[in-house]
Structure formats: structure tokens, C-alpha cells
Amino acid sequence: MIPFASHHTQVELIWIEKQVEHWLRFGREAGERIINRQRRMVSFAPGSVFAFVRWQSNDYGTVLSRIDIVRAVEPGEAYQTLPFVRPGGDILLHAEGWPKVARVLQAVDAIDAIDIDPADVPPEYWRHVHNRMAARLEPRRYTPTRHTAFLKRRRVGQ
Numbered sequence: 001m002i003p004f005a006s007h008h009t010q011v012e013l014i015w016i017e018k019q020v021e022h023w024l025r026f027g028r029e030a031g032e033r034i035i036n037r038q039r040r041m042v043s044f045a046p047g048s049v050f051a052f053v054r055w056q057s058n059d060y061g062t063v064l065s066r067i068d069i070v071r072a073v074e075p076g077e078a079y080q081t082l083p084f085v086r087p088g089g090d091i092l093l094h095a096e097g098w099p100k101v102a103r104v105l106q107a108v109d110a111i112d113a114i115d116i117d118p119a120d121v122p123p124e125y126w127r128h129v130h131n132r133m134a135a136r137l138e139p140r141r142y143t144p145t146r147h148t149a150f151l152k153r154r155r156v157g158q
Contacts, residue, residue, distance in 0.1 A: 008043035009072035010085040011052055015039075018057065022084055024123045025051035025067070025108055026118040035068040049092070049126070051108060052085065053101070067101045069093040085126050092126035095133060103133060111142050122150045 008030055014022045016038050024042070027050025031043040044050055049071050056064040070089035073079045079088040095104045107129055111118045124144055132139040 007075045008045055009048075009070075009089055010041050010043045010056070010086045011050070012086075013040050013042060014084075021053075021055045023053050023107065025053055027051060028119055046072050046074045046077075047073040049121070049123060051104075051118065052082075054084070062098065064096075065098040065101045066096045067093070069104075069130075071123050079133050090123070092123050093130035095130075100133060104129065107139060107142075114142075114144055116142070116144070116147050121155075 009084060011024070012022065013024065014020050027044060028048055030045040033041045035041060049069065051067060051069045054064060054066045055062065068082060068083065068085075069092045070082065071092055072089055073087075077090075080091045081088040093104065095101050108118050111121060113148070121142060126145075129139040132144045
């Protein structure tokens with residue numbers, strides 16, 4: 001068990017087979033606390049980017065499919081609230097409904113396929129994906145060339 005820092009963003013993950021599933025698609029956890037067999041809390045350092053997927057069903061089928069790509073915020077920084085995320089975060093991408101969630105997961109898989117960790121992708125790219133999907137357009141692919149350019153910009157900005 002890794003201790004939590006008070007300035008970390010905490011996410012509650014739940015897994016109740018065929019009823020409620022809250023899981024992470026990507027992100028670098030800074031800490032973890034197991035609550036019981038079905039629940040655990042993970043934390044993310046400020047600036048970390050993670051994808052939080054929520055799915056829920058009842059006797060009649062799926063009632064919730066949602067993915068949020070979130071940047072953990074610095075203490076004192078403005079944030080949006082999000083269920084099961086404390087205190088909240090900078091929501092870079094939000095999609096509801098399985099077809100949209102599947103499109104986001106495909107974009108994440110495409111980044112994984114070029115051997116780039118989706119947590120290392122700039123927040124601006126996830127906003128781009130969100131905005132293009134909202135406009136019912138195809139987002140631009142994230143490429144190794146774009147990633148190299150991002151890394152160089154980040155080095156110059158430091």
C-alpha cells in the first residue's frame with residue numbers, strides 16, 4: 001500500500017460483476033488503497049493525465065457508459081467536479097454512450113499501438129479529440145512526429 005498525499009487527486013474504482021464497473025484505461029497511479037474486494041482508491045499526482053471509465057447496468061441492460069480523460073490539478077487550481085473523483089480535475093475529454101466511448105477507446109488504442117503511453121500525450125490532444133467528436137468529425141491521428149514535437153516544446157518551456 002502506497003500512502004496518499006493530501007494534494008493528490010483520488011479516484012474510487014468499483015467492480016461489481018455485471019452491475020457496476022469503474023476502471024482506469026490509462027494513467028500513472030501515485031498511490032493505492034484497497035477498501036475491500038470490490039472497491040479501491042487510487043491517487044494521481046498533480047499534472048497527471050488518466051482515463052476513467054464508468055459502466056453500469058440493471059436488469060434491462062446498460063444504463064451508463066462514460067469515459068472521462070482528466071488532468072489531476074494542482075492545489076488551489078480551478079477544477080470541474082466528477083463523480084468518484086476527489087476533489088475533481090480538469091476534464092479534457094468526456095464521452096457518454098457506448099458508441100462514443102468505443103471511439104475514444106479506439107483513439108487510446110491507436111496511441112498504444114505506436115508505443116506511446118496515452119498518459120504522456122499532451123492535454124491539448126485530448127481536448128482536440130473531444131471537440132472533433134462533439135462536432136461529429138474524425139479526430140486527427142496522434143503520430144510519433146507530433147509526440148516528438150510536443151516533447152521538444154515541453155523541453156523549451158522548462
